[in-house]
Amino acid sequence: MTIEDSRSVDSIVHDNRFAGEACNLLFSGISDMKQIIDRLEKAECLTRDEWILLLSGYRDEDRVYAAEKARRIAGHYFGNRIFIRGLIEFTGFCKNNCYYCGLRRENEKAQRYRLTEEEILSCCEQGYKLGFRTFVLQGGEDAWYTDARIEHIIRLIKGRWPDCALTLSIGEREEASYRLFYEAGADRYLLRHETGDRAHYGRLHPPEMSFDHRKDCLRALKKIGFQTGCGFMVGSPGQCAQTLAEDMLWIQELRPHMIGIGPFIPHQDTPFGQERAGDYQMTLFLLSLLRIMGKQVLLPATTALGTIHPEGREAGILAGANVVMPNLSPVSVRRKYAIYDHKLCMDAEAAEGLADLEKRLRQIGYETVSERGDWKGR
């Protein structure tokens, strides 16, 4: 049986969404995972059945095979150069109630804060001196930051550091708001889709949040002209090969410029406080597959990956990532932006953190560069 013949993997695994073992038995020796990975490299897409087969049936050797291929592709486009982004977590207020996130509005234990314009500018100032040429403004969905206030901050930052790229990560807004931000000078926008599977989206979010709206936002951002990033958590409650296949199919459709993935990590004061964290090796495997599929895509080794394993960031780069996003927020608020437990970068100053990070990257043969690091693909 060939891959093309395996039409109905969907129906086979339908009743057992974690059908890794079953798939292994069914297809071992029948479909070679390496063949599927080769096809992904060539076609830059797979069918739903192929994704399910690969994501439920892969073995250690396939992971290694994918990592080597991903690293070669990243090396071809980026050499040993790693882009750095200065992350400024400027508000801890959020009107949403996502079941996984420590900033959810019903978490009364969260210590809410908001940076002033002056504080945000001073983060940029410090970041610029350290060599950052991209600033990322990330926060909860905080209505205090009206469109006009965000627009004002964009103009201030872009006016003062016109050679820098500005990325926003402030959740869902109207298309007109996104347009306003783009016209004010923002260059990029990160909005993880969180899961490409409608039912799974409903398991991660309260009913008032809309799967369709999130996808519409991403389409709008891309249409407006932003370098656009989506992404998802690995190992979020209810995730399985089938839901991951939907993530990959959505990414194939959207063709984002950036993709942020990291393991799910429970936060004790959320409904998912007792759930298990996402799998480290699975995260690395997915990073490799995203590199193989997206070629020039901007792919960070995320803080969450660094949090679940002491060498997570390095391993992420060796699996195909080419971006790191050190924390530039003022030390006084860093602990408060707790989207999950034990989040890294709580105390280390950005300066110390960056020097340490650079040293660690040099040890695996990579160097950070002081550049905007824009998307250069087609």
Ligand code: SAH
């Ligand atoms: N409000 C913004 C920024 C959210 S924080 C927005 O909606 O885009 C950035 C990302 O952190 C989220 O998109 C989510 O994927 C991730 N995240 C949130 N809680 C997490 C957790 N418990 N474990 C791992 N990642 C988490």
